[in-house]
Amino acid sequence: MSDSVEEQKIRKNERKIEMTEVEWEIMRIIWDIEPCSAGAVQEELARRRMSSEGISGKAYSTVKTTMDRMAEKGFLQIEKVRNLQLFKSCISEVDAKQREFRKMLKRAFNGALTPMMQFLIEHEGISTDEASQLRELVRKSEEKAK
Amino acid sequence: MSDSVEEQKIRKNERKIEMTEVEWEIMRIIWDIEPCSAGAVQEELARRRMSSEGISGKAYSTVKTTMDRMAEKGFLQIEKVRNLQLFKSCISEVDAKQREFRKMLKRAFNGALTPMMQFLIEHEGISTDEASQLRELVRKSEEKAK
């Protein structure tokens, strides 16, 4: 029994949305320069990759295809101006970070913050500086909560 | 110009190793009951999925295929006993957590801890309880570092 087109669409929209590495690279650029064309993103991507890791960029069509797919997934929004397309983000940076963080937390720490913190201190070599900074942050947040 | 088989193998081994969601599910079980057979993992997976999310398990062959691939990737190790295979983990829980955490940190926070902490306090609604617990942890870690 094959599903109807409708059912497939529903499944498609319901499917868990995760950003891949390349998608993150693109999103970061979009957040910086939106609204922008695919070409602009492709160039900026090449620039960043070159300067940060010395690796080559990607072909225009590669970037464009990825961006089109991101639009389908609801990460991006396309606005037509004449025959051009301008891309804008549909999710905020905060939102994306939150999703990424929570995914990690769920996978690796059963969704709980405290065990993660414990882990950080035990295994991630949190520096004294970072620790006191952290303590400061926590103190402030406690104050604010009062 | 196509690559030689050797080159393909090298690329294969060099490729970035990430655990997918299903692989995490399986790894968690392995860490708990290793050394173990694929069948045992499949049964335990069904049990956990049912009790935690009320969703169905997966066919034996699905689990087995995934586990074989995990062995290829170096997550698992197969030990033959007669005609049976016993699986063991090749990476520790700590190691896996570390990888997952760092991947998230790199993607979403440019690899730096402090911005992540800031983010947590601002957006993840760290509770007063968690905050003081955290503060306690930090205090202890500072003492130890002395």
Added chain:
DNA sequence: GAGCATATTCTATATATGTCGAACATGTCA
């Protein structure tokens, strides 16, 4: 030794992702 239970291997499909070339469209400027 025949058959059952269990395990392994092989094969196959669908979807996602990464990658890109080629063809086609169109606004601009000499």
Added chain:
DNA sequence: TGACATGTTCGACATATATAGAATATGCTC
């Protein structure tokens, strides 16, 4: 108006992942 620069669309292929049925092997029990 015709060439060029820039964009868009289409199609294609490789690999990864998720999924699972079918065929095959084999140890054990009666």
